[in-house]
Amino acid sequence: MYSCKQASELTCKAQDQPLSLREKISLRMHLMMCKMCRRYAKQINFISRATQHLSEGAEADKNIHLSEESRERITNKIKQSRDENKSD
């Protein structure tokens, strides 16, 4: 029988890869009887969804942008690289 500690570890592992049949059954048995681990599992799932949400927000956030200097530096690098390729 799993402890809550083992169940929490398997819950996390299940976020990233399929569990073996044995692990799946043992985890399910534990979750059936343990309210706290059920809550934990739900919350860990939610955190994944929330992180997706955070990334979508951050990737659309117009307040985050390249500084003027780095924009200029990168633009110049691109031009320079193109010029070099033309000349050889």
Added chain:
Amino acid sequence: MSSPPESGSGGNTSDPNSWVAQYGDALYRYALLRLRDTGAAEDVVQETFLSALKARKRFAGLSSEKTWLIGILKHKVIDHFRKHKHQHLSEDINSLADQQNRYFDESGHWKNDIEGWSNPDNALDELAFIAILNQCIEALPPRLAQTFILRELEDHDNETLCKALDISTTNNLWVILSRARTQLRACLDKNWFHIEKDND
């Protein structure tokens, strides 16, 4: 170096001189979220454009130009981690496991009750919640934060992730991710879902 015999500027992409204006900020935001370092994010954006320049003859237009650039950027992000291994905090799996043990008593039961979160999905629309989540991720040790973010936002397999982040075994990857998630859960619990409300 042999140069391809194509004439003129060639390539199937838009004019590279317009790339920074068109895609610079989007790529930068993508990189910054994963690398959590402005200088490193600027560097990988530059490397991405320079690689794209060399590869643009092969751009077949099957995906949008932005998707194509993001694809190159994904590799640059992983390369960055691979190249900067020495910057990783030394991986002390035993101490991570110890920290994780603090949540449990000797028999492996939760030391403190896990309280339920009511309607957590409602929080997703609140900017204040997203800010708290971001702070909780920031509060993780850098290595845990990077591993967690790359795992959640990219679909690299375990091996790629372990190699890039210099994690010696897949088992250690589980230790790191369990630790990161359990700490994030506790942080959100304390700072959002069960915050002491009469304390203002």
